[in-house]
Amino acid sequence: MTNSKTAIVVLGAGLGTRMESDLPKVMHPLAGRPMIRHLIETLETLQPTRMTIVVGGDMETVAREVAPYPTVVQKDRLGTGHAVMAAREALADFEGDVLVVYGDTPLLSAETLGRMLDARRSADNPAVVVLGFRPEHPGAYGRLMVDGEGHLQAIVEAKDAGPEQLAVNLCNSGVMAVDGRKLFDLLDRVGNDNAKGEYYLTDIVEIACADGLTCGVVEGGEAELLGINSRADLAQAETMLQDDLRASAMAEGATLVDPSTVFFSADTKLGRDTTVGPYVVFGSGVTVGDNVTILPFCHLQDVTIEQGASVGPYARLRPGARIGADAHIGNFVEIKNASVEAGAKVNHLTYIGDARVGAKANVGAGTITCNYDGFFKDHTDIGAGAFIGSNTSLVAPVKVGDGAITGAGSVIVRDIPADSLALTRGPHRENADWARKFRERRGREKAAKAEKKE
Ligand code: UD1
Numbered sequence: 001m002t003n004s005k006t007a008i009v010v011l012g013a014g015l016g017t018r019m020e021s022d023l024p025k026v027m028h029p030l031a032g033r034p035m036i037r038h039l040i041e042t043l044e045t046l047q048p049t050r051m052t053i054v055v056g057g058d059m060e061t062v063a064r065e066v067a068p069y070p071t072v073v074q075k076d077r078l079g080t081g082h083a084v085m086a087a088r089e090a091l092a093d094f095e096g097d098v099l100v101v102y103g104d105t106p107l108l109s110a111e112t113l114g115r116m117l118d119a120r121r122s123a124d125n126p127a128v129v130v131l132g133f134r135p136e137h138p139g140a141y142g143r144l145m146v147d148g149e150g151h152l153q154a155i156v157e158a159k160d161a162g163p164e165q166l167a168v169n170l171c172n173s174g175v176m177a178v179d180g181r182k183l184f185d186l187l188d189r190v191g192n193d194n195a196k197g198e199y200y201l202t203d204i205v206e207i208a209c210a211d212g213l214t215c216g217v218v219e220g221g222e223a224e225l226l227g228i229n230s231r232a233d234l235a236q237a238e239t240m241l242q243d244d245l246r247a248s249a250m251a252e253g254a255t256l257v258d259p260s261t262v263f264f265s266a267d268t269k270l271g272r273d274t275t276v277g278p279y280v281v282f283g284s285g286v287t288v289g290d291n292v293t294i295l296p297f298c299h300l301q302d303v304t305i306e307q308g309a310s311v312g313p314y315a316r317l318r319p320g321a322r323i324g325a326d327a328h329i330g331n332f333v334e335i336k337n338a339s340v341e342a343g344a345k346v347n348h349l350t351y352i353g354d355a356r357v358g359a360k361a362n363v364g365a366g367t368i369t370c371n372y373d374g375f376f377k378d379h380t381d382i383g384a385g386a387f388i389g390s391n392t393s394l395v396a397p398v399k400v401g402d403g404a405i406t407g408a409g410s411v412i413v414r415d416i417p418a419d420s421l422a423l424t425r426g427p428h429r430e431n432a433d434w435a436r437k438f439r440e441r442r443g444r445e446k447a448a449k450a451e452k453k454e
């Protein structure tokens with residue numbers, strides 16, 4: 001699908017009014033990253049000569065997201081045709097094919113776009129090729145008017161359509177491949193005398209036909225052509241994307257015990273023979289090695305897990321957690337910006353933040369690294385083979401030497417040399433029979449009080 005003469009214009013200036021959001025529509029995330037990024041990555045596989053993204057005046061976030069591709073600003077949002085006009089300078093002297101795609105159609109496949117370009121270059125040399133589809137509910141999509149020979153005559157927007165036109169179920173996905181030598185001549189003649197008072201890109205079809213040029217249709221599947229205009233559409237796209245991500249994870253050798261309950265980010269990487277239990281959520285930036293077990297109800301983000309490790313149930317691995325080979329992270333454990341080295345165990349009710357847990361160290365239940373004093377974060381270093389007793393508070397910055405032991409309940413504020421025991425709890429005292437005598441005395445006092453009342 002490589003070609004040297006395709007320019008791509010991505011339209012992303014629309015306000016996305018129906019999203020009811022302060023975020024530009026194309027920045028809404030799908031599988032953990034902005035929808036426009038999904039699209040850009042697909043478009044890159046076509047190796048276009050140029051790619052320009054049309055954005056609104058207040059959309060620096062979009063410009064940053066699509067960099068290094070240039071953006072042009074469409075100041076007044078006067079419609080999709082007007083938006084393509086904003087790219088006029090960026091396409092000056094370009095004579096190849098121009099592919100126009102809408103930033104709110106992020107599930108497009110490279111294969112379909114390839115078919116569009118092939119059609120544009122076919123023998124009957126259509127000036128415009130439109131990607132059509134037959135959605136179950138055509139609703140607000142523009143309708144494609146096709147003649148008996150399959151040539152496209154016009155695109156009629158739903159708001160401007162009469163009942164007969166609305167009955168047509170072949171719809172406009174928004175993707176167009178246009179002869180670059182003709183595009184701006186056609187656009188110059190688009191007016192705004194329509195229901196929305198906008199300059200519709202879709203009108204170039206009728207204008208081209210009036211010029212005696214041919215226009216064609218390529219059909220694609222509904223799933224990849226979903227246009228996202230509302231939060232409900234966004235949720236539908238997320239569901240479809242998640243299904244794809246689950247299928248690829250399994251195809252690459254991971255077991256998902258209940259696939260429909262596992263949520264991935266687009267960049268999640270799972271190794272072979274890794275098993276993921278139900279209700280696990282992968283935020284962005286997670287890489288998991290081979291033979292790892294992730295038990296139910298875990299949340300992971302920006303984390304690396306090496307082979308053979310076991311995580312969960314109910315573990316939270318936050319950014320910068322690095323779990324070494326064969327390490328065990330158990331229930332209700334939170335790890336942040338810390339490495340737990342090979343074979344170490346942090347099994348119960350523990351917070352490890354800004355720390356290193358050395359190889360084969362064992363961290364007891366309820367251990368907390370006290371890493372933050374309200375101003376600064378400090379590091380805790382636990383040496384290889386150390387044993388941290390249950391309910392130890394490690395007040396950072398602090399270092400536990402290799403093989404050292406802390407007694408349960410200790411508050412550790414100083415470095416501990418290798419192989420030493422540190423114990424900071426108060427001494428164990430006993431008072432023989434005290435409890436029994438206490439109960440008897442208090443019992444008598446209570447009974448005396450009750451008698452007085454009567
Ligand atoms: C558009 C099509 C419709 C098609 C549908 C497919 C037109 C006139 N209509 O309708 O035929 O069925 O997409 O999803 O083209 N945009 C700008 N500047 C503007 C207006 C829009 O950049 O002034 C961008 C938006 O950011 C969006 C895209 O163009 O990415 C489409 O705009 P939108 O308002 O969503 O058009 P639809 O009503 O969905």
Ligand code: MG
Nearest residue numbers: 104227228229
């Ligand atoms: Mg739309």
